[in-house]
Amino acid sequence: MKSPAARRIAIVAAAASTSALVLAGCAGGGGTPATQDPNEKITLTVATFNDFGYTQELVDEYTKEHPNVTVELTKAATSNDARANYFQKLGKTGLADIEAIEVDWLPEVMKYADLLQPVPKDLESRWLDWKVEAAKDAEGNLIGYGTDIGPEGICYRSDLFKAAGLPTDRDEVAKLIEGDWAKYFSVGDQYVKATGKAWFDSAGGTYQGMINQVEAAYEDPESGEIIATENPEVKAIYDQVLAASATQSAHLGQWSDDWFAGLTNGAYATMLCPGWMLGVISGNAKDVTTWDVANVFPNGGGNWGGSYLTVPANGKHVAAASELAAWLTAPEQQIKAFVNAGTFPSQNEALTDPTLLDYKNEYFNNAPVGQIFSERATAVTVAPFKGQFYFQINDAMQKALTRVEDGTQNATQSWDQWVSEVNAIK
């Protein structure tokens, strides 16, 4: 998937500082797991990247209750650095007691699920179902403590909507787009006819939103065999998005310089918008006042991105680390992390927390983004299966879509090349 550093770095957008948030610190995960000596002095290291919202003050709350524990927080600059470090050291020595991973790495992490300490079963109900399903290994063990998620809404430019004679209020926009992808593209047709400008940013980004609603797109969850090229759903989405892209796409690949420029100059009127995208938009289009976000997503819900904490099984203090990871990802702490860094929580309880629901985003015309994305999160129903070749296949597909968008090939040629590339994967 497209996961440059930009995306997580930008999450830091959120700034609200809640002053009086008194929280009863509680140990979420049942009784204290058995360490040989519960009072033995130990140091636990927690390695994250970008900004998870875990501050020293937050950790101090934990160490106050567990005086024998010292917690050291380390942070890699980008998720790519963290990824390289993780796979080089997994199964050997040198990893922290708690290591953060991104949802994008899961297909690879799953191959080494036996090297990670499973999450206690009684904690599983804490998270959204699809968040748990995505991180279960073949034996049904959950291997990561969910931190944040990226539920998707739709961001739009109200000034461009106005010029096209479309409603500008975010509730009316939600009503306008509500429906399946065909509906989204038909409103797009309406917009393009009225203005002659592009409706969405790129075929690739839109495709990603669509394919993430397919339960088993590229590989058979049972056998692990590659079914991508014969899967009629994939072909249908490919055709649908390219048919729309011919007239409605700005043809600006996500994260390209042109795409960032397009955020400001109105090259496209809408884009699929996970929670963390808000920070990317407000950070890169500072002078635009008309970006807004609607509580709607074609064909139900969708998720893009998010992270987990994992506990390497060969660590020195596995039990204590599991306890800390459970505490860090408890709803109370995750809400604080959200306040610190804007990481949208993945816990059922946190989604109904007043701090979250009352959270508004000034840049997006005071949109109640806490409430919007909490509803978007509960609308997600599918946890797409991603096997070990998911990224190679998906990457080749993204390239195939780009080839059609930039005019290098037509849809049929590009599909054929994708098929031959997928067939070469082994």
Place this chain on the structure above:
Amino acid sequence: MTATVSPPTTKGGSGATRAPKRIGFGKSLSSWDLKLSPYLYISPFFILFLIVGLFPIAYTAVISFMDWDLVRNSGTFIGFGQYEYVLSNPKFWIALRNTFSIFLLSTVPQLILAIFIAAMLDQNIRAKTFWRMGVLVPYVMAPVAVALIFSNMFGDKYGIINTLLSNIGIPAIGWHSNAFASHIAIATMVNFRWTGYNALILLAAMQAIPRDYYEAATVDGAGKVRQFFAITVPSLRPTLIFVIITSTIGGLQIFDEPRMYDQYGTGGANYQWLTITLWLYDIGWGEWNFGRAAALAWILFIIILLIGVINLFVTRSLVRDEGSRSSMTRAERRAAARNARRAVAADSAQQARTREEAAR
């Protein structure tokens, strides 16, 4: 060795037999010193090279014959499977084409431009040091920064270059869709960074050319252009060879610029600017397939070795040519010298004879 001159007598009369022994030992020590210490002094480099150079190369060779799992640190032997996969993958041949295309597009214009700039800097201009340092400034910039700036300029829709082009009525160029255009864009970044550096090296070589040559040429009526091609360029040959070899190695390993050329760093949707090192990185750190990456690394190693050998042969003939400064072989030269001596001797004999005759 003064102590050995008078052997110690503490152990009575037997001292006489001991003394030569000590002399012998001292001698062999000093002769070892003479023989070994040069190697000892250069050994740190080679020991270090053995550890950080040779061992990884050999280990890469071992891994390239395996299906290697980085995390579990184990692999199964599969023979030449990885090499077969790489060589039969069309991406490899595209990457090879791109690498050579970018290499040629960056090296050739760069050297021509560098010679030209060096020749200009070699003239009598004001603020010499300022201009000379000026051409080196791009080299000081980090390659990633250069790539970022240029990638922005070469944006397909809102890049400066396409905006300028469309302002003067030329259709915008698909810098990221047309393979050749993308090679030119990447070569531009490389040229921007390295032209000044090469110009300075060539300038140093130019300043070593004796000025008498130019004076003599001026007296003979040769113009500036003629002087440049007849004196400057031939005298630069050894330096040019050095510059060509270094830019060949650099060109075949080009990575930063194509990697930073778009947001994904995987060489473009149709692999328009996928280079070998870029693919190598992607197989290793993207797909975690280190066996395959190792195989590709070895293929690249062999390619560079081949080009290096070709370079060596070309260079050798050029250097030998430069060293003798004439087209005669040694035997011919000796024969010519003999003939000349004979001619001189005959001449002086002749002269002596004529003087004698005149005296009579």
